[in-house]
Amino acid sequence: MANIKVLIADDQELILESLHIVLSMHEDIEIVGLAKNGKEAIDGCEQFQPDVVLMDINMPVMDGVAATALIKKRMPGIKIIMLTSYREVEYVLAALSHGAEGYLLKAIHPKDLAAGIRVVHAGGTLITQEMASKMIKNMNTNNTTFEKSNEYGLSVREIEVLHKLASGLRNQDIAEALFLSEGTVKNYISTIYSKLHVKGRREAARKARDSGILD
Structure with a gap:
């Protein structure tokens, strides 16, 4: 049986190296990048x-959510597991909406991490009961906002x-606030201006409030 080829993405050298080491101990997992x-x-x-791909969420240059969206668009066959050190619902939800197969906390035991990779490789997903509940709650509470924001196609x-x-x-x-x-x-601001058909910050904020995107 062929090894599971894994790529790890994380901006912290220590985490990158430790994940590389612990996963390399499993005979059926091969770290390719x-x-x-x-x-x-x-x-x-x-x-x-x-x-x-084990994908960290907050990284410089391009964050894990944006990278997930592009990878899934160009190479939909690649499975993506989001790695997070905290329960950041919005980031995980955004990644899942782009097609990520689930998420794992960085504090997970190496044995469980390897098991998670095998589950996803076999076609499964990794979403805890807690995250599923949060997703439903999040969808219900934010439905109106997303409907209004989707008039303009905002992510x-x-x-x-x-x-x-x-x-x-x-x-x-x-x-600094969003780790970007x-x-x-x-780039995000230019895209926002374009989608809202505005030319500046004040106009963008006013239009967002008037249309109900910002409560």
Whole structure:
């Protein structure tokens, strides 16, 4: 039986190396690539064609959610497991909406991590009962907001940036708050302006409030 080819993406060297070491101990798992940001993860997927990607959520250059969306669009056969050190519902929900197969907390026991990879490789998903409940609750409470935001086709991440922008935060502050690079924030803001058909921050904030995207 062929090994499961895995690519690991995490911006923390220590986590990247430790995951590499513990997973390499399993005979049926082969680490084919390591990436320190979302862009490297996409490049690694194109180069190594892994079966499964372990994808950190918060990374510089491009975050794990954006990278997941692009990988799933270009290479839908690659399975993606989001790695998170906290229960960040919105980020996980966004990744799942782009087609990720589930998520695991970084604090998970190595044995359970390997088991999770095997489940996803075999066609299963990794969503806890708790996350499923949060997803249903989140969908119910945010339905109106998403319906209104979807009039303009805004993504979850774009709504987050829009919230920060409307609060008066500068690009640098938004970048720090959302663990993004300033360049990525500028790209998001340009896309938001384009989708809302506005030319500036004040106009974007006003339109978002008037249309009910921002409560």
